[in-house]
Amino acid sequence: MASFxxxxxxxxASVSIKVDGSFKKKTKSGFKTKREATNWAIEMENKKINDTLSKRDGIIAEMFDExxxxxxxxxLExxxxxxxxxxxxxxxxxxxDRKLSEINSSDFQKMVNEYGKxxxxxxxxxxxxxxxxxxxYAVDEDFINKDFSRNIKVFSSKSSKDKDLKFLENDELEMLIKEIENSAAVTSHMILLAIYSGARYSEVAALTRNDFNFTNNTININKSWQANDQSFKATKTKTSNRIIDLPPVFMKLVRxxxxxxxxxxxxxTGLPxxxxxxxKQLRRYLKKNDSKLITFHGLRHTHASFLLSQDIAIQYVSERLGHADVNITLSTYAHLLDKKRTLETNKTLTALSNL
Incomplete structure (x- = not known):
């Protein structure tokens, strides 16, 4: 892989070049910008890839790196x-030491299973x-004839955190809002905005004064904050670019x-x-209220969970969150929808029993 x-x-810029069976570093200095260095590295990698991938086979790790x-x-960010x-x-x-042509579906599934342990x-x-x-990509370029990843199943023996720990219940949410709405801390303001908008941390951190429209009571999500590079970047997906409507009473507070x-x-520091x-700020408030401990991203789940509990259409919730597809919303909040479906089933059976 290239490094800069x-x-x-x-x-x-520095790239790894294979010479006589072993890898050696090829380095060049004096580039005025990182883009110039990147272009040189790409040119070197192109020369390398033409020498190896044109053979339509090679060590899979090396081909992946190229x-x-x-x-x-x-x-990429x-x-x-x-x-x-x-x-x-x-x-x-x-x-x-395995070549790309030597790998099959069984090998890939075993690797996935091993990693999933x-x-x-x-x-x-x-x-x-x-x-x-x-x-x-390898199939498209005719390096191999068959996509051996097509039928691979994801396996994991390590459980994820309980979904119930990732969002606040309505009473906990109300306590948090009451506790934090009069705080002057910048971190408190970010928490409050996340509660009402469902925006990601990177989206909230990237907001500027011009992204707030106090006439229409909206915020404009059009970029995200890249903390590692300390710069703006594009949003996660195209559908993440969105206008989010907010309650007038809340926007009056934001003003x-x-x-x-x-x-x-x-x-x-002058940065978000x-x-x-x-x-840390969120955890402090939650502990004070003896509430469930969640992360800032959990506020996004809390926002969506609250809207779904209020019978807001799943399609609108999906658009508000900036999901690329409503199926993402359905899969993410399937546990909540199942819970609500059970409640609706019981209400239906009660109503029918009273006929």
């Missing part, structure tokens, strides 16, 4: 890159999906808040408060 670092005012360096790395590096490590551990289902699915994308110069919510800082 800055020396003084110039950037340096695919990542050319098609993924330049486009810092946090997402970590998942691809993880997959690379897994491939080198499980199949250090010590990781939660969501992590296993993430790893499986990344590797599946590479396999589909009284003091916004930062660049970001709506600024800490003493970190996710850790906001979570």
């Amino acid at each position: 670092y800055k020396r003084g005012t110039n950037w340096t 695919w990542y360096a050319i098609f993924k790395e330049p486009l 810092t946090q997402t890159k970590g998942w691809y590096r993880l997959v690379s490590k897994i491939l080198r551990k499980e199949w250090p 010590n990781h939660v289902r969501s992590s296993v699915a993430h790893v499986k999906n990344i590797l599946s994308s590479f396999i589909k 009284q808040w003091t916004f930062g110069k660049k970001y709506a919510f600024e800490s003493i 408060p970190t996710n850790a800082a906001v979570n």
Whole structure:
């Protein structure tokens, strides 16, 4: 994989090149911008990939790294890159000398099962999906004839946290709002906005004063905050770009808040408060009220759960959350919908029994 670092005012790029059966670093310095360094690295990787992938076979870990360096790395954010590096490590551990043509569905399923022994289902699915994308690419390029990832099932023997721990009940939510609505702390303001909007931390942190419309009582989600790079980035998906309507009484309260110069919510560093800082504030309030302990992202689940409990249409909830597909909303909150379905069933049977 390519790596980049800055020396003084110039950037340096480094790529791994295979020479006589062993890998050697090829480094070039003096680039004025990171983009120039990235373009050089891509050119080097292209030369390397033409020497190896054109043979339509090779060590799967090496081919994966080359695919990542050319098609993924330049486009991904810092946090997402970590998942691809993880997959690379897994491939080198499980199949250090295996060629792409030597892998079949059974091998892939065994690898997924092994990884699933010590990781939660969501992590296993993430790893499986990344590797599946590479396999589909390999099929499209005629490196292999069959997509051996097609029928792979996600397996995990490690349980995820109980879903009930991820959102507040209505009485807990009311206590939190009452406790926090008069606080002047920036982190408190972020928590309150998340409760009423269902926005992600990265979306709340990226808000500027211009994203608040006090005439229409809305906020405009059009970017997100990349904490690792300390910069704005695109939202998670295209559908994440959205206008969220908020209660007039809440927006009247927001109008009284003091916004930062660049970001709506600024800490003493001039940057948005970190996710850790906001979570610390939230945890302090929840402990004080003896409420269920959730994370800032749990406020998003709380928002959706509250709306569903009030019989708000699932399609609207999905749009409000910025989900790419209503099926994402259905799968995420299936446990709540099942609970509500049971209540509706009991109400139906009671009504029919009274005929």
